[in-house]
Amino acid sequence: MRAAFASSFNDADPLAGLTVGEAPAPVPGDGWAVVDVRASALNHHDLWSLRGVGLRPEQLPMILGCDAAGIGPDGAEVVVYPVVFTPSGEVSILSEFYQGTVAEQVTVPAYNLVPKPAELTFAEVACLPTAWLTAYRMLTTKGRVEPDQAVLVQGAGGGVATAAILLAQALGARVYATSRDASKRERVAALGATALDSGARLPERVDVIIETVGEATFDHSMKCAKHGARIVVSGATSGHLPKVNLRRMFALQLEILGTSMGTPEELSALMTLLANTGVRPVIDSIIPFSEARTAFEKLHSGDVFGKIVLDHTT
Known part of the structure; x- marks a missing residue:
């Protein structure tokens, strides 16, 4: 499957370690689910990962991305809650211990799938987690x-x-x-x-x-x-x-x-607030997944107001 991942670390030039190419499709464990990603959003956390912050060389290649929305295994539209516990019980977010969301598919515990409101688009909800x-x-x-x-x-x-x-x-x-x-x-x-x-x-x-x-x-x-x-x-x-x-x-x-992040219940409450009030995330740009490197370059430039979203359907 197509994915954007860290293949090496470079503190001075983080984009030097970015690879956009083929990666193995995820295999879900017991109680986990595979999501077909429709949209993902970038965070500065992705640049820190490319610098090697929070990752070890033996974890490479690591698919980047914490935020995504897509289609769950039962065909329902879902938002991916990105916080996952490691086998040792430590709190982690996707792309730190488990593979991230900037890919055609991502696997997470079934508990991490939050229903997407019909009033919000995939691009909008991908900005939220x-x-x-x-x-x-x-x-x-x-x-x-x-x-x-x-x-x-x-x-x-x-x-x-x-x-x-x-x-x-x-x-x-x-x-x-x-x-x-x-x-x-x-x-x-x-x-x-x-x-x-x-x-x-x-x-x-x-x-x-x-x-x-x-x-x-x-x-x-x-x-x-x-x-x-x-x-x-x-x-x-x-x-x-x-x-x-x-x-x-x-x-x-x-x-x-x-504080940091939130709970799945708070994510659901946030989406309800947006659906009821008409407030929507500020999106700087929506970039085709085929141009993922361009999206990372824009994030690295700092010339951004709002979220950069990748459209995984293109």
Whole structure:
């Protein structure tokens, strides 16, 4: 079958280890199912895999990709939930221990197949299992956002941040979003959020902060938090050792919460929210699977707003 996989590691030039070609078709184990993939979405995790982060040489070749949607063994339309437990009981996502989704087929535990709502396309739901599910959990389970509350999204433009902007509004919140990039601020404003330069003073203190940037924005996040606010962290792209003002933390009774991904039940709830509200993922581009390398090159360039989706029917 056709697949895009890591055949070697190269930290300086991750695309040097990318191979698009033939790979063995998956053989499902007991309780597992094979999905015929119709669409998959790329994540920066794929580039880290090509750099060798989280993988060992003896695991190569490893099919890339965490996110996918397609047709299950009973003919039903499904979304693939990407979190799988390894034989030792460790939590892993597809393309770390088990082969990934950027292929004609992928095999996962049957429990990982979540019904796809008819209102959403394969391309739309393929965007959800990693970035959008993480954003949804940050806002709901961890952030406990309520209608009419205020949310700050740091580092707008990334997959999780873009999802958080749209989801927070769908949940009834006022949304502020920051970016150093003027063009991204324009796009954020078009999504309905109040766009601000990084570090800018907000019109009000907020109830929930979506933090994926880390060191570069964390002090600003602390200063923007109102009494009892939740700072929810799912990434640290600028560094993972920020200074934390403990006096502000205990005086304002702030919560700093870490999270990643979500559950199959949360993925189902996320899709129901989108189906009911009409909110849809921001898709930067849909690229034919036959041009998979082009899609990875675009991701690596950084010139992306929203998700890159591969159409596996072409």
